[in-house]
Amino acid sequence: MPVQKEPLDQKYSKIYLVFDFIGKMLLLNLFFVVFSVIGLFIFGIGPSLCACHLIAKDWQNKDHPPMFRTMLQYFKKHFISSNLVFYGFAVVLVAIGFNFSYFYLNFEQSFYRSLGLITNIVLFIYVWVAFMTIYRIKYDFDASWKESIKYSFTVVWGFSKYLSLMIMVHAILLALTYIMPQIFSFIIVGAYILMVDVVIKKMKIKMYGINDEMEEQ
Numbered sequence: 001m002p003v004q005k006e007p008l009d010q011k012y013s014k015i016y017l018v019f020d021f022i023g024k025m026l027l028l029n030l031f032f033v034v035f036s037v038i039g040l041f042i043f044g045i046g047p048s049l050c051a052c053h054l055i056a057k058d059w060q061n062k063d064h065p066p067m068f069r070t071m072l073q074y075f076k077k078h079f080i081s082s083n084l085v086f087y088g089f090a091v092v093l094v095a096i097g098f099n100f101s102y103f104y105l106n107f108e109q110s111f112y113r114s115l116g117l118i119t120n121i122v123l124f125i126y127v128w129v130a131f132m133t134i135y136r137i138k139y140d141f142d143a144s145w146k147e148s149i150k151y152s153f154t155v156v157w158g159f160s161k162y163l164s165l166m167i168m169v170h171a172i173l174l175a176l177t178y179i180m181p182q183i184f185s186f187i188i189v190g191a192y193i194l195m196v197d198v199v200i201k202k203m204k205i206k207m208y209g210i211n212d213e214m215e216e217q
Contacts, residue, residue, distance in 0.1 A: 024059065025190035028052045031071050032189045038075075046086025051075045052189070053135040056197045081145065082135065089131040096124045125167060126153075132192055136200045155203070169195060 035048035051074035058065060103116035130152040137155075138148040173188050 021194065024056075025187050025194055027067065028055065028190035028193050029187055031055075031067065035071060035075050039079075043079075043083060046082040046084075047075045047079045049086070049189070049193075050078045050082035050135045052193050053196065054078075054139060056193050057136065057140060057200075060197055060201060085131075085134060085145070089127065089134075092127050093124060093131070096120050096127065100124070129167065133196050133199065136196055140200055140204070165195075 032048045032052050035051060036044040038044055039047060051071045054074045055067065055071060058070070097120075100117060100120040103113055103120065107113035107116065130149075134148050134152040137143060137151050138145065141151075143151065169191070173191055177188050
């Protein structure tokens with residue numbers, strides 16, 4: 001029985017999608033770094049991350065505005081609110097990090113030490129995923145900040161198979177960035193944002209029945 005070959009246009013289409021994903025990932029990472037520097041990092045990380053998520057939202061809606069100008073608009077428009085959210089989550093994540101260090105440094109090898117370390121790792125991942133999704137939940141679903149915080153800690157976890165993949169890739173990227181920071185520092189933020197974009201798209205499909213065919217009509 002002859003092997004059916006994949007049509008050439010489909011093959012090129014898949015190659016295009018791969019390069020398109022890589023290009024978007026690099027662009028998001030670049031603009032995140034540039035606008036974080038503009039905000040002197042301490043005032044720039046939250047607004048830059050929020051603006052990058054909104055750019056990804058525009059791309060998902062088949063909208064491609066001028067990137068630098070749009071990033072600047074989002075950065076300025078959401079500067080205060082995104083910083084407040086960033087600082088809130090940063091305090092919680094730092095507290096979990098200190099708690100992890102306490103168990104690591106002050107307990108000898110024991111069941112309680114292992115339990116403490118594992119609990120803090122799980123808590124860190126839980127809060128980190130909520131932080132990485134909160135901006136998209138806020139602006140994709142037109143929610144209040146109170147609702148966005150609630151849903152980032154609850155609703156997103158209902159999409160466990162996509163979230164499991166996202167957490168696994170998060171862990172791999174963090175490990176690779178630690179081993180080879182010169183290489184993976186250029187993609188890690190963009191990769192996170194595009195992974196969240198996939199999860200949000202699946203949420204829309206399940207909640208509203210939105211799919212690519214409907215969007216094109």
